[in-house]
Amino acid sequence: MWLFLPDRRPSASSDARRNVDFASTANVNGSATLVDFGDANEQADRAEDGDDSEETTSFLMDEVPAGRPIRKESKAQFAQRHARNLLHFFVEDWFLSAMLGILTAIFSICIDVMIEYLNHYRMALYEYAKQHTDYMAFGTWLGYVTILTGLASFICFAFGRQAVGSGIPEVKVIIHGFTLHNYLTLRTLIVKMITVTMAIGAGIPVGKEGPFVHIGAIVANVLSKATATCRFNAFFSNEGRSMEMLSIGCAVGIACTFSAPAGAVLYGIESTSKYFAVKNYWRSFFATTCSAMIFRFAMNAIVPQQIAGTITAYYQTNFPKEVFVVEEIPIFMAMGVIFGLLAAVFIWFHRQVSLFKKKNKAYVAIFGKR
Numbered sequence: 001m002w003l004f005l006p007d008r009r010p011s012a013s014s015d016a017r018r019n020v021d022f023a024s025t026a027n028v029n030g031s032a033t034l035v036d037f038g039d040a041n042e043q044a045d046r047a048e049d050g051d052d053s054e055e056t057t058s059f060l061m062d063e064v065p066a067g068r069p070i071r072k073e074s075k076a077q078f079a080q081r082h083a084r085n086l087l088h089f090f091v092e093d094w095f096l097s098a099m100l101g102i103l104t105a106i107f108s109i110c111i112d113v114m115i116e117y118l119n120h121y122r123m124a125l126y127e128y129a130k131q132h133t134d135y136m137a138f139g140t141w142l143g144y145v146t147i148l149t150g151l152a153s154f155i156c157f158a159f160g161r162q163a164v165g166s167g168i169p170e171v172k173v174i175i176h177g178f179t180l181h182n183y184l185t186l187r188t189l190i191v192k193m194i195t196v197t198m199a200i201g202a203g204i205p206v207g208k209e210g211p212f213v214h215i216g217a218i219v220a221n222v223l224s225k226a227t228a229t230c231r232f233n234a235f236f237s238n239e240g241r242s243m244e245m246l247s248i249g250c251a252v253g254i255a256c257t258f259s260a261p262a263g264a265v266l267y268g269i270e271s272t273s274k275y276f277a278v279k280n281y282w283r284s285f286f287a288t289t290c291s292a293m294i295f296r297f298a299m300n301a302i303v304p305q306q307i308a309g310t311i312t313a314y315y316q317t318n319f320p321k322e323v324f325v326v327e328e329i330p331i332f333m334a335m336g337v338i339f340g341l342l343a344a345v346f347i348w349f350h351r352q353v354s355l356f357k358k359k360n361k362a363y364v365a366i367f368g369k370r
Contacts, residue, residue, distance in 0.1 A: 093283060094283070094286060096223055096224075096227065096245070097248060097283045097284075097286050097287040097290070098286065098287065098290045099223060100216070100219055100220055100223055100245070100248060100249060100252055100287050100291075101252050101255070101286075101287040101288060101289070101290030101291035101292075101294065102290055102291070102294050103219050103223075104212070104215065104216050104219050104249070104252045104253060104256050104291055105252075105255075105256050105290070105291040105292075105294035105295045105298065106294065106298070107193060107215060107219070107256075108208075108212060108256035108257070108291075108295060109294075109295065109298050110193075111193060111196060111197050111208065114197045114201065115197055115200045115201045117201075118148070118197070118198070118201025118202070119201060119203070122141070122144050122145075122201075122202075122203060125140050125141075125144060126140055126141050126144075128140075129141075144202065145202045145203055145204070148198045148199070148201060148202035149198070149199060149202050149204060151198060152194070152195040152198035152199050152202075153195075155191060155194060155195055155198075156191060156195050159187070159191050160182075160187055160188050160190075160191030160192070162180075162182050162183045162185075162188045163188050163191040163192040163195055163214075165210075166209075166210025166211055166213070166214065167183075167192070167210060167211060167213060167214025167215075167217075168210050168213050168214065168250075168271075170183050170214070171183075171213060171214055171217045171246065171250060171272065172271070172272060174217075174246065175243055175246050175247060175272050176274070184217060184218050184221035184222075184246075185218070185222075186218075186222055188218060189215060189218040189219070189222070192211055192214060192215055192218070193215065196208055196211045207257075208257055209253075209254065209257045209258075212253035212254070212256055212257050213250045213253040213254065214253070215253055216248075216249035216250055216251070216252040216253030216254075216256070217246045217249040217250055217253070218249070219249055219252075220245040220246050220248060220249030220252075221242070221245070221246065221249070223245070224241075224242050224245050244277060244280050244283070246272070247268045247272045247280065247284065248268065248280070248283060248284045248287050250267070250268050250271070250272045251264040251265050251267060251268030251272075251284050251287065251288050252264065252287050252288055252291045254267045254268075254288075255287075255288035255289075255291040255292045255295075256291050256292075256295055259292045259295055259296065260292070261285060261288035261289045261291070261292045262285070262288075264284075264288040264291075264292075265281065265284045265285050265288055268284055
C-alpha cells in the first residue's frame with residue numbers, strides 16, 4: 001500500500017505567529033502583566049486557515065500516476081502470506097532443532113562405534129603379544145597408546161588447533177558475545193571427531209562430554225549458515241537467534257552423552273548463557289529429545305550386533321520398583337534438616353572469611369586486596 005504524508009512546507013501562518021509579540025510591563029508590586037496583541041493572533045489564524053486549502057500531499061515513495069488505483073492486499077493474499085510465514089516459522093525453528101539433535105546423535109553413535117573397534121584391536125594386540133612374552137605385551141600396549149595419542153596431537157596441531165581441549169570455555173566465550181575465529185567451522189568439527197575418537201580409543205581416561213558440547217555447537221552453527229540462504233526474513237537470522245542455536249547445540253551434546261534430555265536442557269540454561277529465553281526451552285527440549293531417541297534407537301540400525309551391547313550412554317540408571325520404604329522417610333527428613341543447617345553454617349563461615357580478608361589490615365598488607 002502507498003503511504004501518504006502531508007506536506008509540511010513553511011506557510012504564512014508560521015510567519016504570522018512569529019510576529020505575535022507579548023510585552024510585559026511591571027506594575028508597582030513587581031508582578032508582570034502580559035499584553036496580548038489580539039489583531040496579530042487573528043491574522044495568524046486566518047493565514048493558517050487559508051493554508052489548509054492549499055496544503056499539498058507528497059508521497060513517501062514514488063508518486064502514483066494520475067488515475068492509477070491504490071493497490072490493496074486481498075484476503076486471499078493476506079492468508080497466503082501468513083501461511084508462508086507460519087511454514088517458515090516451523091521449518092526454521094522446529095525442523096532445524098530436530099536436525100540438530102539427529103545429526104549430533106548420529107555423530108555420537110559413529111564415534112562410539114569407532115572407539116569400540118579401537119579398544120577391541122588394542123586388546124587383541126595385547127593378547128597376541130602376551131602369548132610370547134610379558135615384555136612384548138607391555139611394549140605393544142604402550143606403543144599402541146603412544147601412536148594413537150601422538151597421531152591425535154599431530155592432527156590437532158597441523159589441521160585444527162581450535163579442536164584442542166574440551167571446547168566448553170571457548171563456546172561460553174562465543175555465546176557471551178566475543179568472536180573466536182575458526183572455532184565453529186566444519187574443519188574444526190572433522191578434526192575434533194577424529195582426535196576424540198583416537199584419544200578415547202587409545203585408552204586415555206578422558207570422556208566425550210566436553211568435546212560433544214563443542215561438537216553440538218559446531219553443528220548448530222553449520223546448520224544456521226547452511227540454511228541462511230533459505231530464510232526469507234531477517235528476524236529469523238539475527239545474531240540473537242544464532243546464540244540460541246548455540247545454546248541448543250550445547251544441550252544436545254550433553255543429551256548425546258548421557259541420554260538425558262531434561263538434564264541437558266538444564267545444563268544449557270545454567271552453564272552456557274546468562275539469559276535464556278523462555279521460548280527457547282521447548283526448542284531445546286525438542287532437540288535433546290530427538291537426540292536421545294536417535295541415540296537409543298540407532299543401536300539396531302547402525303551399531304553392529306557384536307558390539308551393540310557395549311555401547312550405552314554414560315551412567316545409566318536402573319532403579320528398583322521400591323526405591324524406599326516408609327520407615328526411611330523420617331531419616332530423609334532429618335538428613336534434609338541437618339545438611340541444610342550445615343550449608344547455612346558453611347555460608348556464614350565463608351562470609352566471615354571474606355570479610356576478614358577484606359577488612360583485616362595485616363592480611364591486606366601481606367597479600368594485597370583481591
